Every structure is written in structure tokens, then in C-alpha cells.
Amino acid sequence: MTLSRRKQRLGALAAATLAAATVSTVALTNAGAEEQPADSDAGITQAKVDNPYEGAQVYVNPQWSEQAAAEPGGEAIADQPTGVWLDRISAIEGNDSPTTGGMGVRDHLDEALAQGADAIQFVIYNLPGRDCAALASNGELPADAIDRYKTEYIDPIVEIQSDPAYAGIRIINVIEIDSLPNLVTNVSPRATATPNCDAMKANGNYQDGISYATAELGALPNTYNYLDSGHHGWIGWTNDDPQYDNFHASAAMFGSLIGMNGMTAEHVHGFITNTANYSPLEEPHWEVDQVVGGKPINQNGDVKWVDWNAYNGEIDFSTSFRDELVTNGFNEDIGMLIDTSRNGWGGPDRPAGPSTSTDPVTFVDESRIDQRFNKGNWCNQAGAGLGERPQVAPEAGIDAYVWIKPPGESDGASEPIDNDEGKGFDEMCDPAYEGNIRNGNNMSGARGEMPLSGHWSSDQFAELLANAYPPLS
Template sequence: MQVPKKRRRLAITGVAVAALAATGLTFASANQALAEEGCKVDYKVVSSWGSGFQANVTITAQEPINGWELKWNFPSGTTVSSAWNVSYTQSGTSFTGKDVGWNGSIASGQSKEVFGFIGSGSSATPAQFTINGDVCNGTTQPPTSEPPTSDDPTGNPGGGDKVDNPYTGAQVYVNPIWSANAAAEPGGDAIADEPTAVWLDRTSAIYGNGSPTTGSMGLEDHLDEALAQGADVIQVVIYNLPGRDCAALASNGELAADEIDEYKNDYIDPIVDIMGQAKYADLKIVNVIEIDSLPNLVTNVAPRATATANCNTMKANGNYQDGISYATAELGSLPNTYNYLDAGHHGWIGWTNNDPQYDNFHSSADMFGTLIGMNGMTADDVQGFITNTANYSVLEEPYWNVDQVVGGKAINQNPDVKWVDWNAYNGEIDFATAFRQELVSNGFNSNIGMLIDTSRNGWGGDYRPTGASTSTNPVTFVDESRIDQRYNKGNWCNQAGAGLGERPQASPEPGIDAYVWIKPPGESDGASEEIPNDEGKGFDEMCDPDYGGNIRNNNNPSGARDDMPLSGHWSSEQFQELLENAYPPVN
């Protein structure tokens, strides 16, 4: 059984069909192919009141657009009173809007919400739109016959559209190998039935490679077991890029920096073949795609002082973007898959400085946007993004804010407060919510959702504060008030004192699809000393408890636990500490 490598994708925005119908906009149904030429405009009325309304406008380009002029005719009596992100004029019923520079470029296949406005009068959708003189939302053509995407001869196993949030009301797969490891620990029975992800961190993991934490179960074995459990959702980590994790050594992968063909042909394609089998048609497969990758090409490349040679190489050869867009497009073409791209965490890309040398937030979102159109990837192939994967950043700091004034100055404007270091965020909820909006501004669909990995960010135990510090010294105030007890937010390896975070749950906050345990608690981030192995995993000093740090963690101690095995291998001691320091506590 072969899954076709290239498939037609509908160039429609992520707004639900029902919502589009409500606006009166003509659109192709799910079994029609949109006209290949031209452009698409989504004119979405997001709220209305009395005689006024607010509308947002999204453009989908089927060919690259470099600067746009959008025109339409309003119903008689409708006028624009204010608008944003657009230069506009109105004469009678005729409206003309032009880009304002930064939002003028739209890649082929990309959908970008370009501007919004407040209008008075009728909110009915205009009958016709033109961009640069070309009529948009043209006629549709009949569906073309294409090879089936699985053993199902209809080519549409599972049938129907993907749901907005795959976690809603879902029973999520419990990995029996992790569950057995957890249950074997004192007190582990209390959480052994929590769902965790299946990590495909080597090509051999697809087929079952007998490692201590995966045993002989390959991808198909896990999918079959998910069916046996009656699960609705299974979570899979796609994690094998060429030159993987270029700023660290503990999780370096098996593929060299230039082995992009091997990644596509030997790793991604077999995964697509397996996931596309008809027997999995009713199983929603959540793919967490390539953690610790693209943000590195913003933060750890020249001319920044934090640059590494490996990250410079990966930025130059483009294989991170090539690999991720290929994986997202191929997996996204299956009707039962839901792709979430890794987006770092607030302590990595939470800086919003206008200077590109220091801005990680906008630059990262912009880099994600450049994936659209590569290897046939569209915005519709992306269900959302995930933050804090396999990391320790807290959901929120309940006792202080980064812009709080202590000692006469806002905390995030005080160079003495190294813990904050000018970062605009101090928790994953605020960061993920804001970053979601920034991603939408860079071409992703407006209904994307975020995941947050809460497997190890509880930070409970005896050291957890119960209120804000009374100190007027800003450094002391932050240190005594903060939940996160790391030396630095850049510390990522086996952090001593960490605890289990919120249990997995759907829709915990607006825009957040779920809290998830993608990193299985108890599995190591990396060896605390060099251990020879055939898994492609090097020794990283950030996993050595005696290491004094580097420029990427502001030269702070690593904060790592001692006596830890290779990444992905089980540590009873770490599991026990996570259980003891869980917050909310484990009953």
C-alpha cells in the first residue's frame, strides 16, 4: 500500500464552513476543488450591534502576492468608520484597501488575516472582491479523480472534516509501556493511567527497536493498541530531523545535517503509510512535530552571541524548514491526523524587543509563517502549536507580574532581575495565548489551538511559595515569589526539584486545546555523564549537575539531577521526585 506523495489541497481558510455560510461568501464544498487561478477573500463579520459591525479580512493566495490592493462595493449606505493594518479609501459604495508594507507579502497557498475594520450600515458580504485587478472567489471546477489516500477505495478513510479540537470529549491513548513503568513505582498507580505520547525519535522506533522505554512496540503496534483500548486520540512525537536539536548534544539524532532525503523517504513516508491505513480511519492521530528545532534558527545563530556552529549549519542548509514542511504536508493530507508544531516556550522566545537582535517572539512566528507553501504545506495542514514540550516552564506565576513595579521600576525593565531579563512573559498560558495571535497574523488559520506540555512544570513541594514576597528589593521579591525554582529559564535538562504539573485535560483555557503530557514523566532528558551508546545521543554539559553554565543560560548552574541515564531512558529517582513535588498534588 502506497500513499500518494502529492495531493491536491483546498485553498480555503480555516474558518468553519458554517461560519463562511453565515457571511454569505461563496465557497467550494469539501468535495470540490477550488479554481486554480486567482485568489480567495474571507470577509468575516466577527461581531455586530445595532447599525454597526466589525469585520476581519483574510486573503488566500494561490500564487505569490507581493503587495495587494483589495477592492469591493458595499451595500448602499454602508461606510467604514475606522480600520487597522490597512491604508484605505471609500468613495460612495466603493472601498479600496492597500497593504501597509509589512503585511503585503503572501506566499503561494498561504492564508493571512490582513486587516480589520469597523463599519456602519449593512454587514452583508460584498458580491465580488478583486485583488490587484483580479476577481477573487471565482467559479469552482468539478472534483478530479485522485488515487486513494489509504486502503479505503473511497480515498477518505473516516470521512468528513477534521474537528476543531481533537481532545474534546476524547479518550486519549495510554502508552502501556510507560504505564507499566509508572505503576511499578511506589505511588505510581495514581497516575499510571494518564495519557502520554509515543516518541518516534529514530527510524527504528517506527518498527520497534527494543529500547528500555519503548520495548518492541512500533508505531503500528501502538495504533493497534489504541484501537484495542477504545481510544479516540493517540499522541505521536515526530522527532528525527537532520542535525536535530542543533543547540544541544543530549538529544542529537541519527541523521547528519545533510540527510534530508533519508528523513523524507525512510522516516516520514513510512509513518504516513502506517497512519493512512483504513483500519485507523476513526482514530485521531495528534502529531507533535519536531521539538527544539525552528526556534533555534532564531536564537542560536549568527550574529547572536548565543550562536552554535551546528545551528548556523542548519540555518544555512534550510533542512529544518524543508523537513518540517514536508512532514506537516504529508501527514496533514491524511483525514485523521492533527499536526501541532513545536513553538518553544516563554523562557526561550518570549522576548518582544523591536531590535531583531533581541526579538525572539515576532521573529519565530515569522519563521513559522515562511513554511506555508513549502513542499505543498498549507495553513490547513496545521491544527495548532505546542509550547513547553519536554520542558519545565510554569503555566503562570500567581504572585507577581513581569511589569509589576517593585523598588520604583517595572520588573521587566530592571537589568538587575536576571530571572526575567527583559522577557515579556513569565508563564506559558499568557505566552501561548499571545503567540497564537502572532501566528495567525503570520498566515495560520484563525481557529488554530495551542497545546501546553504540563508533564513536569508543577513545582510543588516544600519550596513552593504561598504568596508574594514583602521585599522591596526587586531581585529578592522575584526570587521569593516565583513558583519556578530553576536557576535560569534556559535550563532544560533533568531539573532537580521539579514536579508533575496539571493532569492532561481538554480546553483548560480559551485558545488552548489541551494540557498534555508529551514528555513521559520519569524519562531522562540526557545522561549526567558521558555514556557510550548506539542511539546517536551525545553528552551535554547542561545535564551535568556540576556544570556552571554558558551564555545560553546566562552562565548559571545547570540545575540538573545527578546519576541520570541517556535521554528517553527511565529514572526511578526522577519519577519519585516528580511525584513528590506534583502540583496539583497527586492524591
């Protein structure tokens, strides 16, 4: 790959930066395929490609890489690409957050040029009334601040990403995790409703904000938008009764965005599932409709782990949900991403094979690799491990396995912590919490002694390494 004049000017600085951070650039490649670097020369606009990860060297965030490499055993994964989270307006220019180290959007893009990276992953994450069914990741913008979201948050990001200096980089934007599915599952008249989600459904600012962000970012020639679409343990329920159907209703909710704020299907390159979550790619030892005790598992009301869900893994869910999204107006060539940063579930508690029990409840509990108390548990899950390393096109219709959630960064504080980041205390992050209707009134399964969301936890990082699956060599 030839260096542009801009890269040549940055060469000395880049070498010093990379040496200090011990950062290396890695490529997401097909298994057994020869690496084919993409031309990412600054200022040279590329035609959009079907899969932005194909043949690309993906940016390694030096802040995360340095933290990972400083931990025992962390050097084994410190060269992996992770998402850059823009969770506050101040993150655009850079703030004093321990996980950003003062780097803003332009800083990361300049560093991507210095690395010779072909692609970079940003998380667009600052909706008004953000995460209406949780408190740990609530944001800085109140429910009615849609104008600030557009003018102070999205517009400046668009301005930077549109700079011709970055025209040769494929900019991948993961847009607003944990948002639109909440307007299906956690609103009245459902028993799982929360007042905050009811308020966001009434004011329409989730749809307004996401459609605006998608249209504005998607209009750039080198951007690739992937909208967050939950995970199988959240919206995997298919049912003729609208009160219990999350799957079709969520796809319809996404489809309703087309036409808002000038957003078109062309502005959406794909969708992502399991962002910052723990759902495995598949359960290797059992099928969700397998007959045990004379009845299919997912038609047995006693099996609370499944609870009539049509899916028990992200591969089947994401590929099926992709088809449903196409029927709701999205292009047939959309691709899916799956976040595998913490869904490995390895270690000594991983079952080696299926249970021999004929009792369906016992069979599932002894066979499943996912060790959570409930699929609704999302905060700092004890016993979790790193999942598949980032890779391109692992399955038909799936553009890549990605690490959008940087391993080692907390989901939320395990006890109240005063802060200026707008992040509240959520009981689902308290290991002593006995649950609510949204997690089947189960224990939270969270780790103790955890910092604010997005902050680093050495103990959690060590556990993710120890329980990695595939294991680290």
C-alpha cells in the same frame, strides 16, 4: 461505543494486554462537563473536529504505564495519556529501546483500537542535525540527510497512519520539538550561536523537513498536526531590535514554511509550547510588569530571572504567540497545547505567597514558583514536579494541557555514556556544570546519576510525584 468487527477480533488479545499492563483509558474532559465519547470505530473516517481532544479517550502507552505503575505511588498517574516518541527510524517498526519495548507505530495504533481510544499522540522527532544547540538529544541523521528523513522516516509513518484500519482514530502529531526557534536564537551573529545551528540555517533542512512532514501528515483526513514552538523562557522576548526579538521572529519563521513542499495553513491544526520543559503555566504571586522598587520588573536589568522577557508563564505566552502566528498566515482557529508533565513546582519549596521585599531581585526570587537557576535550564531539573493533569480546553485558545514528555524519562545522561542511539553528552545535564551564555552562565540545575535521554529514572519519577502541583490525592 460499539465495537467494530476488527475490535471484536482483537477483543481477547486486548483484554489480556490491558490486564497485564494494568492500563486504563482515561478521558480528557472539561471541568464539570459530561464526558462525550467520540466514535472511533476502525475504518470509519471522521470529519476533522475543531479540538481533537474534545470528548476523546486518549491512548495510554502501556510501556510507560507499566513503568509508572511499578514505582511507589505511580499507580496514581499510570492511567494518564502520554506522547509516543518516534526518535529514530527503527522506532517506526519497533526497536529494543527500554522505553518502547519493541512497539512500533502500527503496534501502538492497534493497541489504541484495543483500548477503545479515540485519539493517540505521536512525537515526530528525527530531523537531520536534530537539536542543534544541544548534544544530549542529537539524533541519528546528520545535517545533510534530508532525503533519508523524507523517504525512510516520514514516508513510512504516513503510510501506516493512512491505513484505513485507523481511520476512526484522531492521530495527533507533535512535530519536531526544539527545532525552528533555534534558527532564531542560536545562529550568528548572535552571541548565543552554535556552529551546528549555523549549519542548519545555511542548509535549510529544518524548514525543508518540517514543511514536508507537516504537508504529508496533514493531508490525511484524521491527523492533527501541532508544531513545536518553544516556551516563554526561550522566545518570549519582544523587542524592536531584531537582535533581541525572539517572539516576532519565531512566528515569522513558522509563517515562512507556508508554501514549502506543498504545506498550507490547513495542514497545521495548532502549535505546542513547553514540550519536555519546565516552564510553569503562570506565576501566581507576581506579574512580569509589576512595579517593585519603583520600576516594572521586566524593565529592570538587575532582575536576571526576567531579563526583559515580556512573559513569565506559558498561558499568557502561548495565547499571545497564537495571535502572532495568525498574523503570519496561520488560520484563526488554530489551537495551542501546553506540555504540563513537569511544570508543577510543588513540594516544600513552593512559595505560599508573594515576597514582602521591596528589592526587585529579592522579590522575584522569593515569590517565583519556578525554582530553576535560569529559564534556559532544560535538562533533568532538580526539584521539579508533575504539573496539571491532562485536560481539554482549560483556557480560551488552548486545546489541551498534555503530557507529551512521559514523566520519569530522562532528558539526557549526567555523564558520558556510550550508546548506539546517536545521543551525545551535553554539559547542561551535568549537575556540576557552571553554564554558558545560553543560560546566563548559571549552574545547570540538573539531577545527577541520570541515564540517556528517553531512558527511565526511578529517582526522577519519585521526585516528580513528591513535588506534584496540584498535589496527588
